[in-house]
Amino acid sequence: MFLRSALSLWPLARNGTRSYSSTGVTKLVAVTVDDQTGIATVNLQRPPVNSLNLELLTELSSSLTDLEKNKSRGIILKSYSDAVFSAGIDILEMYKCEEERVTLFWSALQEVWIKLYGHFAPTVACINGHAPAGGCLLALSCEYRVMVKEKTIGLNETKLGIVAPQWFIASLVNIIGQRQSEVALTTGKMFTTEEALRIGLVDEMAENTEDAFSKSLEFFKKFKNISPFARAQTKAFIRESTIQALVKNREKDLKMFINEIRKENVQKGLGQYLESLKKRKVS
Numbered sequence: 001m002f003l004r005s006a007l008s009l010w011p012l013a014r015n016g017t018r019s020y021s022s023t024g025v026t027k028l029v030a031v032t033v034d035d036q037t038g039i040a041t042v043n044l045q046r047p048p049v050n051s052l053n054l055e056l057l058t059e060l061s062s063s064l065t066d067l068e069k070n071k072s073r074g075i076i077l078k079s080y081s082d083a084v085f086s087a088g089i090d091i092l093e094m095y096k097c098e099e100e101r102v103t104l105f106w107s108a109l110q111e112v113w114i115k116l117y118g119h120f121a122p123t124v125a126c127i128n129g130h131a132p133a134g135g136c137l138l139a140l141s142c143e144y145r146v147m148v149k150e151k152t153i154g155l156n157e158t159k160l161g162i163v164a165p166q167w168f169i170a171s172l173v174n175i176i177g178q179r180q181s182e183v184a185l186t187t188g189k190m191f192t193t194e195e196a197l198r199i200g201l202v203d204e205m206a207e208n209t210e211d212a213f214s215k216s217l218e219f220f221k222k223f224k225n226i227s228p229f230a231r232a233q234t235k236a237f238i239r240e241s242t243i244q245a246l247v248k249n250r251e252k253d254l255k256m257f258i259n260e261i262r263k264e265n266v267q268k269g270l271g272q273y274l275e276s277l278k279k280r281k282v283s
């Protein structure tokens, strides 16, 4: 009953889904809520590779707030593209960046992670494309991961000459354990879907996006006979210490980020990495 009235805030589309965007105009994040199940699909749509810039993160953050307020029954996070789930942080947010913008940018990333990692309803990452670094972080924040075959995922920060912050690391350790994380992080390992499945970094492999989406929907059925309150509170207890570690240190984490990326050698490395991405395209 409550769900129905909450969902009525969203305009109903002909196919039984309600669409909305946090800004009133669908832009970088499109949310549709299935009228029957109350499950929201959050589609990242920033071509070409869904790299995470301030605007995308701001929209994602307000979409997550709206879903929390509207008591969504669950979230499926996916990409508009069948090639890339998210290329991670937009390198241009870190390369030759202005202090004011980079402060807003990193704060928005922290905010998204806190909201997604701690979202009360079940969350699934439908990883229908490559998911390096920040893209992997978004997937790790969800409770369940379904990944399309022959894609790649991982926290490859060291390959860019940067260090993954503690909360990135904790998100990985909580899923694959300390030993596997240490090897993966220090080597900047990008796992194929098959490898990721083998070490438990993802939970299921899918043939294609459609299959991944339908497997993502199946996940919610596990909670058919479980009290939503008991489920949500258990999740909160399990995730609380990881979330609090960042919440209590947001300012310190922000300063560390700004300090780190402004280093001359880091800026040089980021510049070279950007160049290599462009060259890779030509060859």
Ligand SMILES: CCCCCCCCCCCC/C=C/CC(=O)SCCNC(=O)CCNC(=O)[C@H](O)C(C)(C)COP(=O)(O)OP(=O)(O)OC[C@H]1O[C@@H](n2cnc3c(N)ncnc32)[C@H](O)[C@@H]1OP(=O)(O)O
Binding pocket: 048, 049, 051, 083, 084, 086, 087, 088, 089, 090, 091, 092, 130, 132, 133, 134, 135, 156, 157, 160, 162, 163, 164, 165, 166, 256, 257, 260, 261, 274, 277, 278, 280, 281
């Ligand atoms: C004491 C010290 C303590 C320290 C504490 C910590 C302090 C903080 C440290 C900082 C941490 C910062 C964390 C960062 C995490 C990140 O997310 S960094 C980003 C990492 N991302 C990547 O490495 C992905 C790079 N991209 C790719 O590998 C590929 O693009 C792809 C596999 C995703 C897709 O391949 P394909 O479909 O072939 O597309 P492309 O032709 O490669 O790309 C199209 C287009 O997009 C541009 N692009 C790709 N990725 C990015 C990106 N991340 N940012 C910006 N732009 C990107 C690419 O250059 C192409 O552009 P053009 O069309 O050529 O203009």
